[in-house]
Amino acid sequence: MSRLEARYEVESPLPLERVAQVIAGEQSCGTFLRLPGETDDLRERAGARIEHIEEGEARSQPSLPCRISADLYHRGEITLSWPLDTMGPSLTNVLATVAGNLFELAEVSALRLLDVTFPEDFASAYAGPAFGVSGTRRLAGVEGRPLIGTIIKPSVGLSPEDTAALVADLVDAGIDFIKDDELQGNGPACPLEARVDAVMRVVNDRAQRTGKKAMVAFNITGEMDEMKRGADHVLKRGGTCVMASLHSIGLAGLSELRRHVELPLHCHRNGWGLFSRSPDIGMSYVAWQKFWRIAGADHLHVNGLANKFSESDESVIASARAVGAPLFGQDKPAFAALPVFSSGQTAAQMPATHAAVGSPDFLYCAGGGIMGHPRGTAAGVMSLRQAADAAMRGVSLDDHARHHSELAEALALFKDKR
Numbered sequence: 001m002s003r004l005e006a007r008y009e010v011e012s013p014l015p016l017e018r019v020a021q022v023i024a025g026e027q028s029c030g031t032f033l034r035l036p037g038e039t040d041d042l043r044e045r046a047g048a049r050i051e052h053i054e055e056g057e058a059r060s061q062p063s064l065p066c067r068i069s070a071d072l073y074h075r076g077e078i079t080l081s082w083p084l085d086t087m088g089p090s091l092t093n094v095l096a097t098v099a100g101n102l103f104e105l106a107e108v109s110a111l112r113l114l115d116v117t118f119p120e121d122f123a124s125a126y127a128g129p130a131f132g133v134s135g136t137r138r139l140a141g142v143e144g145r146p147l148i149g150t151i152i153k154p155s156v157g158l159s160p161e162d163t164a165a166l167v168a169d170l171v172d173a174g175i176d177f178i179k180d181d182e183l184q185g186n187g188p189a190c191p192l193e194a195r196v197d198a199v200m201r202v203v204n205d206r207a208q209r210t211g212k213k214a215m216v217a218f219n220i221t222g223e224m225d226e227m228k229r230g231a232d233h234v235l236k237r238g239g240t241c242v243m244a245s246l247h248s249i250g251l252a253g254l255s256e257l258r259r260h261v262e263l264p265l266h267c268h269r270n271g272w273g274l275f276s277r278s279p280d281i282g283m284s285y286v287a288w289q290k291f292w293r294i295a296g297a298d299h300l301h302v303n304g305l306a307n308k309f310s311e312s313d314e315s316v317i318a319s320a321r322a323v324g325a326p327l328f329g330q331d332k333p334a335f336a337a338l339p340v341f342s343s344g345q346t347a348a349q350m351p352a353t354h355a356a357v358g359s360p361d362f363l364y365c366a367g368g369g370i371m372g373h374p375r376g377t378a379a380g381v382m383s384l385r386q387a388a389d390a391a392m393r394g395v396s397l398d399d400h401a402r403h404h405s406e407l408a409e410a411l412a413l414f415k416d417k418r
Contacts, residue, residue, distance in 0.1 A: 002084040002119035005051065006098040006287075009077050011063055011110035011280070013070030016053050020078040022107045024048035027097055028082060046086050052079040062109035063280040073109050089125035091251045091291055094118075103281055113283035122294055123328045126255070128335035129298045131264040133324075133361045136298060136338050139240040139264065140215040142176050146354065146388045147215075148381055149177030149365040151342070156183050160190055164198035171206045171214045173378035174385075175370075177363060180219035182245050182270045192218065192230050200237040217243040217266035217299075224249075224256060231261040239263065247271040251295050258296025266340070267297040277310065285319040290327060293335045299363060300337045305352050306417045307343035316341075317356040324361070338363055345369050347410040348417035350387035351397060360392060374409050383410035 012019035207213035220230035346369035373380030390400035
């Protein structure tokens with residue numbers, strides 16, 4: 001029988017063995033007292049199983065408010081497993097099982113989901129990313145180097161025509177990828193269909209003249225029917241990507257988009273800090289991203305090195321590596337997604353990013369790092385390509401900058417990022 005495993009970091013006023021039993025009971029067939037129908041056979045067949053307990057260092061104070069007082073709060077890791085028969089290969093029900101009514105248990109003073117191991121049944125039940133790295137490269141016409149991208153700014157307030165004018169400047173500068181900001185949806189000031197029409201006129205015109213077609217990720221986040229109509233309109237106008245905010249549409253929403261949409265799904269993680277900011281509650285990116293890859297995410301945001309948020313570089317690197325790690329056995333699809341770096345990115349962080357990923361298979365999105373270049377947008381794009389070239393050749397940025405003025409000027413401007 002297939003089983004699903006989840007690993008947690010936990011803190012409790014109770015011994016770890018006891019709190020593991022409480023969580024296992026709460027998240028399977030148990031309750032606060034044993035009911036007449038809850039037989040030993042039922043518990044054996046359907047109950048969660050404690051697979052492993054690793055004791056950590058106890059603390060004298062609870063990390064989070066806790067109703068139960070104790071002299072010591074025991075901390076460590078526990079691993080639980082559940083029979084797949086009770087939930088089936090269903091992402092929505094797995095999420096309810098491994099991250100449901102357990103974070104608020106009275107017996108818990110800290111709890112964090114560290115990882116989930118999905119049985120191979122999910123590789124058959126879900127299609128995973130339709131495009132991933134190779135499909136994205138094919139549509140964007142970029143091989144052998146990182147994809148260079150940017151975000152439409154100002155985030156909101158631009159009309160469809162204003163947006164198209166900005167896109168024209170970016171496309172003329174040689175950009176590979178452009179995305180809507182997550183705040184730009186389908187409002188009256190800049191309706192999605194009008195924005196798509198205006199932008200794709202520019203993109204298609206430049207593609208006919210130059211042979212290079214920039215990929216634009218239009219934000220279709222909305223109600224399900226609205227998203228489908230939006231994606232169909234993007235495809236009809238010759239677009240090559242759509243974007244959705246994952247926490248807004250949910251797992252079922254992304255799965256349905258995967259079944260309907262014939263374009264790469266650029267998936268934004270806005271709201272991620274709710275899960276990640278505290279070390280004492282929430283879930284790790286390693287666990288979180290697996291759900292979305294199985295559901296069909298082609299691109300996943302991983303933040304960026306030397307970013308503007310609170311996340312450490314070590315965490316960003318782990319996230320970027322996670323989205324490309326195979327989810328199942330060697331004879332199963334890897335369900336790998338393209339990692340998307342953004343948030344305060346410039347030419348200065350490119351070599352470390354390339355080294356962290358271990359290949360050029362990533363999308364590198366910069367706003368000010370491109371448009372803030374002293375010589376304008378085209379020089380900003382060129383500075384990132386030059387930085388990527390240096391990284392792939394194993395040449396230092398400073399050495400490469402001696403013969404590439406765009407890179408030299410970018411490094412002088414963004415010296416605080418080094």
